[in-house]
Structures are given as C-alpha cells and as structure tokens.
Amino acid sequence: SSVLTQPQSLSVAPGNTARIPCEENNLGNKSVHWYQQRPGQAPLLVIFYENDRPSGIPARFSGSHSGSTATLTITRVEAGDEADYYCQVWDNSPDHHWVFGGGTRLTVL
C-alpha cells in the first residue's frame, strides 16, 4: 500500500509562491489529488487528476507531477490560503482504498 510523505509545515509571505511536495516511491503511475482544509472545516478538493481544478477554485492553484514527487503550487499566496493541505491517491493494492498524505500546514506570514 502507498505511503505519501509531506512536510509538516511550510511558511510563505503574502504574494509569494508556495510549493507543497508529496512523495511516494511508486507515485509515477498514480494520479494525485489535493485538498485544502481550513481550521474547523471539512476538506475541500482543490486539484484532481494532477492539475485539474474544480469550479470555483482559483487558477492560482495548480498541480504537477514528476517521478516520485507531486507538487501543489499556490501562486500569489493570500492570507485566506492558510490551511492544511493533503495529497491523496487511489490505490488498489490489495484492494480499493484511498491513501492520504500526512498533511502540510501552510502558514502565511
């Protein structure tokens, strides 16, 4: 089964770019999805299928994937982007299930 590794925390100044990595040895053949979770709220899908955005998610949010690392990039970071961010894959070994990364707390300085 997959194990997705994320840094626990990341700090970025407003207006700068945040890049949140998600690593896993066998990530190359999996699609990665990303969620934002603000304090006290349910998770919100921000990126699916590597780099697709649900309606209502700003274009400042994008995803990329190279080898064993997927990255969520947030450009022109705003105070409202301060949240926990989780990566997720669908795994079928040994059977259907979701795997989440441990989450990265993004702090806007």
Place this chain on the structure above:
Amino acid sequence: EGQLVESGGGLVKPGGSLRLSCAASGFTFSLYTMNWVRQAPGKGLEWVASISGSGFVHYAESLRGRLTISRDNAQTSLFLQMNSLRPEDTAVYYCARDTYWADLWGQGTLVTVSS
C-alpha cells in the same frame, strides 16, 4: 452539485457501539461509490471504508472486523456501524463521494470514545 450531511456522532464508552448516518441529496446517489474518512483531533485524514453503488465494500485493514459500512440507495443514505469502540477511534467522521478522489464532503460528525 450535491450535499452530504452526517449525523449520529456523540460520546460513547469504550467497548460501546455507534451508528453513523450520512444523508445525500442533489445527485444520483446510487451511481457513486461512497466513503467514510476520519480525522482524529489534531491529526490528518484517514480513510476508513468504502461501498460501491451495488454494495461492494472495502475496509481499512486496521479497522476491519469492528466496522460495517452499508447504504440504502432508495433513502439516499450511507451508514457506518462501529462496534467495540476504543479511545483511539475518537475523531470527526466524514462521508465523501468517490470519483477516485473525494469531490464532495459532508461537514463531519464527532465521535468521542471516553469513560
């Protein structure tokens, strides 16, 4: 677009049982696999179980044997029966719609296992 509303959480003693519900609306419920995901206080997201529209189920290995996921497509509802509850089961439990990713989440229901 859809809405999910969980209920049934609360305070339960170790060894006790609880049945969570998730009421779905605004989409064709029977067409979707549905999941339960939990989040312990201050911790990350943990997948718990899934059930396809036709009833195929999968459980997290660590929880297998204590949980039963079920659904009623006519009532557009999802359920999670939890038995032999332990303090480490304390968490917010979310239901989520499955499209290989979770495109729709409920607001969660808090389960506290404590004596």
